[in-house]
Amino acid sequence: MSVYYVDKFLFQVDGDPDLLAQYKSDPAGLVDRWEAEYGRRLGTNNSIETTSWLEFTDQERRALIEHDYVTLFEIGAHFFLCLTIFIAIYDEDYVAASGPLSFQREYAAKLSHWLGKDYPTVAL
Amino acid sequence: MAHLSAVLATTHHPFYLKSTELTPPEQRIPQAAEWKRKVEAYRETLTAAEPDLLVMVGADHFHQFFADNYPTFLIGKQPRYDATFYNEEREFGIPTYVLEGDEDLSGFMFQGLLDRGFDFSISHELKIDHSIICPIITTRPQADLPIVPIYTNIFAPPLPSPQRFWDLGRAIRSIIDEYPSDRKIAAIGSGHLSLELGGPRQFGETGPDPVFDRKAIDWLASGDIDAILENVTHESMSGAGNATHGFMDLILMMGIAGPEKAAYVDELDLFHTREMYMTWYPEGDPR
Numbered sequence: 264m265s266v267y268y269v270d271k272f273l274f275q276v277d278g279d280p281d282l283l284a285q286y287k288s289d290p291a292g293l294v295d296r297w298e299a300e301y302g303r304r305l306g307t308n309n310s311i312e313t314t315s316w317l318e319f320t321d322q323e324r325r326a327l328i329e330h331d332y333v334t335l336f337e338i339g340a341h342f343f344l345c346l347t348i349f350i351a352i353y354d355e356d357y358v359a360a361s362g363p364l365s366f367q368r369e370y371a372a373k374l375s376h377w378l379g380k381d382y383p384t385v386a387l
Numbered sequence: 388m389a390h391l392s393a394v395l396a397t398t399h400h401p402f403y404l405k406s407t408e409l410t411p412p413e414q415r416i417p418q419a420a421e422w423k424r425k426v427e428a429y430r431e432t433l434t435a436a437e438p439d440l441l442v443m444v445g446a447d448h449f450h451q452f453f454a455d456n457y458p459t460f461l462i463g464k465q466p467r468y469d470a471t472f473y474n475e476e477r478e479f480g481i482p483t484y485v486l487e488g489d490e491d492l493s494g495f496m497f498q499g500l501l502d503r504g505f506d507f508s509i510s511h512e513l514k515i516d517h518s519i520i521c522p523i524i525t526t527r528p529q530a531d532l533p534i535v536p537i538y539t540n541i542f543a544p545p546l547p548s549p550q551r552f553w554d555l556g557r558a559i560r561s562i563i564d565e566y567p568s569d570r571k572i573a574a575i576g577s578g579h580l581s582l583e584l585g586g587p588r589q590f591g592e593t594g595p596d597p598v599f600d601r602k603a604i605d606w607l608a609s610g611d612i613d614a615i616l617e618n619v620t621h622e623s624m625s626g627a628g629n630a631t632h633g634f635m636d637l638i639l640m641m642g643i644a645g646p647e648k649a650a651y652v653d654e655l656d657l658f659h660t661r662e663m664y665m666t667w668y669p670e671g672d673p674r
Contacts, residue, residue, distance in 0.1 A: 271455070274449055305455075306455040307453050342586055343542070346585035347474065347478060364590050370585070370589065371586070371587050372587075376587075377586065378587050382625070385543075385544060386544040387543075
């Protein structure tokens, strides 16, 4: 379980247009690239120092590769990071096909089994 | 001593500029004109106070700060501040700004907070996100006044308590009151009422908890901190919507104003959120 690492992925990819573009077009390749080139950099902006022990679980890696925001919600990835990055990836196409907010409403509907329940915590 | 000429507590809706100005009129949401009118009326409450500088309260939304080092409370102390991150421009259409800072008041505020038991972090390279730029856009769009930015953690739990936000507001007020200056200071803070982001209640026809919103506005408008502290907990805010904890920055702003009735209260029911615009005048209503 390494929700911090998942959040770090979402934070860095959402903040970098080059990484974000590849996350849309080639998510498996981007997850591999991020793990190899970015994930273990100490913090979020250090190209020299590294952290030796951070890694994804298989479930986390699969959820990121599949853009599976339901699983990401359920493992406690931060809601703001998830929403922001998947809006960046999907909103424009959904608006063109189905109108404004159609992606956001589908996102909500896919999480509707959580209505009335305590959500998984995003606390680390 | 400095004059606290106004205290503003407002929701920050990052799509305000995009919805009311950047989108062509024929494509705007039906509420766009009313929204703009209400914001411009609210702006007058700040303009009337004739501030010389602004103490701004907000929260970084994982733009500069991340969970490797997320500050609970932080103040900026810089001559200038860049504002608006790449992903905010991308999603919200918010333009970039460069705001003047006020290092003297930042330093005085920082020391005053330490002296009162608030062990703040301090940044000398802070970039401002939409929690502060949104209220600049709505209440001072010319962006011509120096700022002292204060960030709180309403975003990356575990979070400080509602009581702590109130106490911090009271401390900020006492520091402003002691600041040796004859300038007029306005304090502007932004947060949320009930809000859901990335959850099953997001982007509904109203905010996720209109009952909470009604109570919250009434508590703030009447200065009823006792009711807030009796009723508002991290759990109750989660129950109202997973991003409702931004309400604590509105509690903080009432802490700066004190347990007093607000001079100006307005609201707007928008898609997926209720907007709130509130102003106190600690030294009397200048209007």
